[in-house]
Amino acid sequence: MKVGVVTFPGSNCDYDSYALVRHVMRENVEFLWHKSTDLQSCDLIILPGGFSYGDYLRSGAIARFSPIMESVIKFANSGGLLLGICNGFQMLTECGLLPGALIRNDSIRFRSHNVYLKVEETSSAFTNAYASETVIKLPIAHGDGNYYIIGEELRQLEDDGRVLFRYCDREGNLTKESNPNGSVNNIAGIVNMERNVLGMMPHPERAGEKILGSVDGLKVFESVKAALSTLTTAGKA
Amino acid sequence: MADSLNQPKVTPEIVKQHGLSEEEYDKIKEILGREPNFTELGIFSVMWSEHCSYKNSIALIKTLPRDGEAILAKAGEENAGAVDIGNGQAVVFKIESHNHPSAVEPYQGAATGVGGILRDIFTMGARPIAALNSLRFGQLDNPRVRYLVDGVVRGIGDYGNSFGVPTVAGEVYFDESYTGNPLVNAMAVGIVKTDKIVSAVAKETGSPIMIVGSKTGRDGIHGATFASVEISQESEERRSSVQIGDPFTEKLLLEATLEIIDQDLIVGIQDMGAAGITCSSSEMSAKGECGIEIDIEKVPVREDGMTPYEILLSESQERMLVCVKKGCEEKVSEIFKKWDLEAVIIGQVTDDKLMTIKLDGQIVSQIPSNDLVLGGGAPVYTREIKKPDYIDSAEKLNYDDYKLNIDWNSALLKLLSSPNICHKGWVFDQYDSTVRTNTAVGPGSDAAVMRIRKTRKALAMTTDCNARYCYLNPRMGAISAVCESARNIVCSGGKPLAVTNCLNFGNPYKPDIYYGFSEVIAGMAEACLALDTPVTGGNVSFYNEDPQRAVFPTPVIGMVGLVEDISHITTQTFKDDGDAILLVGENKNELGASEYLHTLFNQTKGKVPALDLDCEKKLQSALLAAIQKGLVKSAHDCSEGGLAVAIAECCISERENMVGASIKISDEIRSDCLLFGETQSRLILSCDSKNENELIAYFTKQGISCKNIGTTGGNKLTINGLVSVDLEKMAEAFYNALPELMEKVA
Numbered sequence: 001m002k003v004g005v006v007t008f009p010g011s012n013c014d015y016d017s018y019a020l021v022r023h024v025m026r027e028n029v030e031f032l033w034h035k036s037t038d039l040q041s042c043d044l045i046i047l048p049g050g051f052s053y054g055d056y057l058r059s060g061a062i063a064r065f066s067p068i069m070e071s072v073i074k075f076a077n078s079g080g081l082l083l084g085i086c087n088g089f090q091m092l093t094e095c096g097l098l099p100g101a102l103i104r105n106d107s108i109r110f111r112s113h114n115v116y117l118k119v120e121e122t123s124s125a126f127t128n129a130y131a132s133e134t135v136i137k138l139p140i141a142h143g144d145g146n147y148y149i150i151g152e153e154l155r156q157l158e159d160d161g162r163v164l165f166r167y168c169d170r171e172g173n174l175t176k177e178s179n180p181n182g183s184v185n186n187i188a189g190i191v192n193m194e195r196n197v198l199g200m201m202p203h204p205e206r207a208g209e210k211i212l213g214s215v216d217g218l219k220v221f222e223s224v225k226a227a228l229s230t231l232t233t234a235g236k237a
Numbered sequence: 238m239a240d241s242l243n244q245p246k247v248t249p250e251i252v253k254q255h256g257l258s259e260e261e262y263d264k265i266k267e268i269l270g271r272e273p274n275f276t277e278l279g280i281f282s283v284m285w286s287e288h289c290s291y292k293n294s295i296a297l298i299k300t301l302p303r304d305g306e307a308i309l310a311k312a313g314e315e316n317a318g319a320v321d322i323g324n325g326q327a328v329v330f331k332i333e334s335h336n337h338p339s340a341v342e343p344y345q346g347a348a349t350g351v352g353g354i355l356r357d358i359f360t361m362g363a364r365p366i367a368a369l370n371s372l373r374f375g376q377l378d379n380p381r382v383r384y385l386v387d388g389v390v391r392g393i394g395d396y397g398n399s400f401g402v403p404t405v406a407g408e409v410y411f412d413e414s415y416t417g418n419p420l421v422n423a424m425a426v427g428i429v430k431t432d433k434i435v436s437a438v439a440k441e442t443g444s445p446i447m448i449v450g451s452k453t454g455r456d457g458i459h460g461a462t463f464a465s466v467e468i469s470q471e472s473e474e475r476r477s478s479v480q481i482g483d484p485f486t487e488k489l490l491l492e493a494t495l496e497i498i499d500q501d502l503i504v505g506i507q508d509m510g511a512a513g514i515t516c517s518s519s520e521m522s523a524k525g526e527c528g529i530e531i532d533i534e535k536v537p538v539r540e541d542g543m544t545p546y547e548i549l550l551s552e553s554q555e556r557m558l559v560c561v562k563k564g565c566e567e568k569v570s571e572i573f574k575k576w577d578l579e580a581v582i583i584g585q586v587t588d589d590k591l592m593t594i595k596l597d598g599q600i601v602s603q604i605p606s607n608d609l610v611l612g613g614g615a616p617v618y619t620r621e622i623k624k625p626d627y628i629d630s631a632e633k634l635n636y637d638d639y640k641l642n643i644d645w646n647s648a649l650l651k652l653l654s655s656p657n658i659c660h661k662g663w664v665f666d667q668y669d670s671t672v673r674t675n676t677a678v679g680p681g682s683d684a685a686v687m688r689i690r691k692t693r694k695a696l697a698m699t700t701d702c703n704a705r706y707c708y709l710n711p712r713m714g715a716i717s718a719v720c721e722s723a724r725n726i727v728c729s730g731g732k733p734l735a736v737t738n739c740l741n742f743g744n745p746y747k748p749d750i751y752y753g754f755s756e757v758i759a760g761m762a763e764a765c766l767a768l769d770t771p772v773t774g775g776n777v778s779f780y781n782e783d784p785q786r787a788v789f790p791t792p793v794i795g796m797v798g799l800v801e802d803i804s805h806i807t808t809q810t811f812k813d814d815g816d817a818i819l820l821v822g823e824n825k826n827e828l829g830a831s832e833y834l835h836t837l838f839n840q841t842k843g844k845v846p847a848l849d850l851d852c853e854k855k856l857q858s859a860l861l862a863a864i865q866k867g868l869v870k871s872a873h874d875c876s877e878g879g880l881a882v883a884i885a886e887c888c889i890s891e892r893e894n895m896v897g898a899s900i901k902i903s904d905e906i907r908s909d910c911l912l913f914g915e916t917q918s919r920l921i922l923s924c925d926s927k928n929e930n931e932l933i934a935y936f937t938k939q940g941i942s943c944k945n946i947g948t949t950g951g952n953k954l955t956i957n958g959l960v961s962v963d964l965e966k967m968a969e970a971f972y973n974a975l976p977e978l979m980e981k982v983a
Contacts, residue, residue: 009485009488009489009576009577010399010485010488010489012399012400012401012488012672012673013401013672015673016672016673016674019674019690020674023690049672050399050401051398051399051401051484051485051488053485054399054483054484054485054486055399055485056485109391109666109667110391110394110395110398110667110668110669111666111667112398112665112666112667112668112669112670112671113662113666139671141398141669141670141671141672143398170893203671205674206671206672206674208674209674211677211688211803211806212671212674212676212677
């Protein structure tokens with residue numbers, strides 16, 4: 001597996017994904033510079049968290065105009081695996097690869113703590129390593145994580161089973177109290193129609209080592225690795 | 238000298254407005270051999286302000302122990318202290334105040350406080366790995382205080398979160414004395430390879446001087462002098478003295494700065510904080526024993542028509558002054574361009590030891606660099622001392638006035654929900670504490686612990702001060718602050734390395750304030766010497782007064798310790814049912830200066846608990862040895878709220894894994910003293926019962942009392958026949974208090 005992590009000006013979680021892939025999984029990983037258009041034949045592209053361009057206009061709103069995003073969008077449209085975490089999720093909704101929008105947390109405050117998530121769909125390239133209905137613990141750290149979507153778009157999202165993660169309590173109940181930001185239907189992470197683009201607010205890359213308090217995020221990356229090797233095997237056959 | 242500038246004529250009135258005394262003005266004339274012009278007066282005024290010159294504190298500060306084997310950058314030598322931690326790495330750390338700006342503009346004041354301290358770290362070549370803070374406010378029933386808390390917390394959060402440094406520890410206290418003048422102290426910690434530490438120096442004649450980062454604007458002019466007077470009605474009108482922060486630019490500045498350092502392109506670099514270009518250029522040249530020449534028209538500015546005076550004194554944020562190696566200018570520019578930042582040559586190093594400012598080739602100011610700076614020509618004073626009248630009377634406590642037929646359960650719940658003791662999640666949940674994936678122990682334990690990548694080591698860090706103790710007995714209060722910091726480090730599994738301090742006081746020209754200052758320095762010196770934790774730097778903030786009062790003497794101690802192996806990392810919470818609970822240290826009949834007296838009786842009085850440094854040192858080394866041996870499952874320091882609160886915190890501070898405890902203590906002392914007295918040098922430990930005897934031996938061997946006081950388990954905390962409370966009830970009090978106080982509508 002070769003992973004590319006895009007560095008935008010103001011990205012600050014790029015190193016976290018890089019370190020997880022390189023030092024914990026011992027796989028290939030490269031930083032991709034926002035002014036470049038070369039994706040260096042990576043199998044998975046990560047749009048990391050942070051405050052790209054300071055997020056002074058609207059979270060993720062400027063980053064989508066970076067030169068690299070043209071390549072990233074092409075890559076995704078041709079079926080490449082793309083993962084947007086936190087600010088990266090915000091970019092994905094801004095550039096239209098994912099539906100809905102991420103607005104200010106309902107508490108109107110930045111929130112940083114661990115949350116529980118229910119893994120709702122395990123038939124995706126990003127979640128195949130999880131057991132169905134598993135409850136996992138990941139950190140969140142965002143001010144604009146309130147996922148907003150209504151009407152037909154929401155109905156489709158739900159009907160297609162494209163919500164991969166929902167905020168829940170420790171027992172897996174989808175409660176109001178366990179929803180840290182007011183997201184519609186406790187939605188924490190979704191995929192596109194083709195299921196090759198995942199956007200999520202919680203940080204799986206921060207939960208990959210025991211010393212950090214949780215290893216529950218590692219399986220997102222292991223799922224991708226498994227999916228890619230299935231693809232390669234299929235390709236060879 | 239250029240006379241085409243139409244500078245205002247320097248009159249006695251203007252000298253006074255610049256905060257310079259007659260004596261100081263005479264000294265300026267002596268240095269220059271003539272009258273200064275308006276620009277030069279401005280330069281002297283900021284450089285000789287309390288904020289930059291430490292003129293009323295430096296003589297005493299120098300009495301603090303500053304030497305240690307592992308110290309790589311001593312106090313006063315560089316922007317921050319540096320301590321060797323092995324493997325060719327050093328930890329760089331410092332704490333600084335941003336009290337005055339935060340009092341008038343809490344959001345920007347606090348944000349730029351964080352920005353400033355982060356620059357102090359990466360200007361040494363270190364990547365910041367953690368931010369901490371220490372905050373003090375008035376009482377929360379005052380809506381203005383809630384406004385300040387809200388703004389300060391958002392400011393710290395927004396800056397650190399965007400910059401991408403985890404904010405991992407801190408303290409928040411509330412007392413009337415901080416009503417109009419809150420304290421906002423920010424600390425940052427970084428790691429650097431020892432061979433990459435950079436100095437804040439300019440040298441080698443002809444080396445180009447570059448300004449990098451943001452453009453220079455009119456914000457923050459005279460911020461340093463503003464910080465050198467008390468808060469008053471007029472402070473509101475000086476809102477423009479507060480700088481505006483841009484964490485996005487700071488993040489770019491960080492990456493670009495580390496890149497030019499890594500590629501070995503520079504001689505030295507200094508960040509621009511107080512007094513902007515003036516301070517950085519005079520200090521860098523004074524340090525290099527050379528001169529510096531600046532062409533002021535070359536400085537990129539945000540608006541037209543800025544005078545040299547304004548450009549020189551601007552405190553616009555996110556700027557650095559760089560002395561570049563000859564021939565490397567292009568490479569430096571390219572790196573900054575890559576990060577979309579400006580890097581412009583504005584001058585050069587000279588050999589005449591003068592700081593010369595030119596405008597279009599004409600000299601507008603020329604002053605010997607060394608005469609401007611701390612340790613050079615800046616004035617040094619020691620002020621008059623008088624013990625305040627209140628100290629002796631406040632010490633008296635008549636125990637007969639305090640009845641013992643109290644409902645101890647409700648007293649405990651009241652303390653757990655008091656603003657000073659309750660859980661501070663409302664504050665620290667607004668700070669990203671996990672970015673960069675090094676946080677092994679985040680906010681809410683005795684100290685935060687950050688692992689050091691590619692090693693087995695970790696760093697423990699904390700900020701501490703009980704200012705009530707310092708008010709009642711400044712010397713003992715300072716000793717306690719140092720010892721509590723060190724105890725917190727040791728409880729987390731680390732060996733205390735060194736100290737940074739932030740000394741927050743009132744007006745130094747008042748003899749009773751200066752008494753507190755001098756006593757605090759004496760106490761700190763004694764404790765730091767005893768514990769072998771030298772002071773590597775810090776900051777003094779005077780004039781913390783509103784029209785009603787001065788703040789409590791508040792010497793905040795920031796301490797960093799080294800955890801030799803990540804397996805030693807220890808937290809305060811009980812882990813499992815059926816473990817033995819041990820009390821280290823002795824319970825005494827002491828109630829003075831306690832949170833109990835403050836919360837239940839609204840009293841700030843009594844004798845501050847005495848502390849024996851020899852005993853403290855033994856206790857700490859025994860605990861560290863026992864932790865390293867793997868005998869300790871949890872360790873918690875006993876501080877505000879005494880034994881009962883400490884044990885309650887061991888039970889409930891991991892909300893999802895609360896563990897009860899039944900405690901039996903046979904000491905025959907007053908129940909209030911037993912439960913809530915704040916006798917020093919005590920610890921609550923838990924261990925597997927099979928390790929109990931071995932663990933006790935570690936302490937008794939050193940002559941330190943250590944005994945079994947109970948067992949973990951159940952869903953209650955019981956103490957003798959006095960206390961019996963459900964964990965859930967304690968948790969409600971502990972966790973809900975601050976959100977309720979903060980979110981209530983006035």
